[in-house]
Structures are given as C-alpha cells and as structure tokens.
Amino acid sequence: MDEVLTSTLQRAVFGRLDYLERLADEGDQQSKAVLADSEIARLTGAFRALLAVHAPDELGRCRSCTAGPWRRRVRCTVWKAAYRHLVGDTADRTTPAGRHSLRKPARQPT
Ligand SMILES: [Zn+2]
Known part of the structure; x- marks a missing residue:
C-alpha cells in the first residue's frame, strides 16, 4: 500500500x-x-x-506480522491489545505466573 x-x-x-x-x-x-x-x-x-x-499459527505466531530479513512470523501484540481493551487487565494477579508457578511452595519450618 x-x-x-x-x-x-x-x-x-x-x-x-x-x-x-x-x-x-x-x-x-x-x-x-x-x-x-x-x-x-x-x-x-x-x-x-x-x-x-492476526490469528496465531500452531506455534502461537501471527500469520500476518513478520519481522527480520527472513520475514519470520512473530508473536504480535494485536491479541494482547484486544484482551486488554475488551476483557481488561484485571486477571487474577494473586495466582503466580511463569515457569515456577507450578512449583510446590517451600516447606514451612515447624
Ligand atoms: Zn499480527
């Protein structure tokens, strides 16, 4: 265009x-x-x-947004923006996130 x-x-x-x-x-x-x-x-x-x-492919990358000289598909921000504006940024923040979120809590001393 x-x-x-x-x-x-x-x-x-x-x-x-x-x-x-x-x-x-x-x-x-x-x-x-x-x-x-x-x-x-x-x-x-x-x-x-x-x-x-902007639907993601099977790897979670955008079918339309690309970057770099090889025009690799990237994780675009359209869905994140849609979520933020339509659903809100009020997700339960008391639930830990990230790769350690499933780890059992440290044992408390008795
Ligand atoms: Zn996209």
Whole structure:
C-alpha cells in the first residue's frame, strides 16, 4: 500500500472513531441508542475481522506480522491489545505466573 493511500485510510478511520467518540460523549440519549444499535455490531465485526487476520499459527505466531530479513512470523501484540481493551487487565494477579508457578511452595519450618 502506498503512503498516500495509507494516510488517507488512516485519516478516514481515525475520523470515524473520533466521530463515534464525540457522539458517545456528547450525544443525546436518542443518538446514543441509535449509536448502540448500529455501531456496536459494526465495531465488533471489525474487531473480529482484525483478530482473524492476526490469528496465531500452531506455534502461537501471527500469520500476518513478520519481522527480520527472513520475514519470520512473530508473536504480535494485536491479541494482547484486544484482551486488554475488551476483557481488561484485571486477571487474577494473586495466582503466580511463569515457569515456577507450578512449583510446590517451600516447606514451612515447624
Ligand atoms: Zn499480527
């Protein structure tokens, strides 16, 4: 995609997002109801399409995002961003994570 087309698409998409945010923030109740009826399905459809493009392969690497001179598939951040924005960053943090998470706790002195 050339630069002009890319910037035109970006302006159009950001313009639409700005419009929707303004309507959600400043619109009257009727406008917000119409917005919810029409735009939520549209936005969820867009999100699903984006996530499908970035679906991980069998090794957990993105089918679309590549890096390096050999254009290796990488673990992209689209799914992490989707999780953070849609589900939240409120995962149970009391559960230890990482490779030592399954280790039995040290025995307490008696
Ligand atoms: Zn990706």
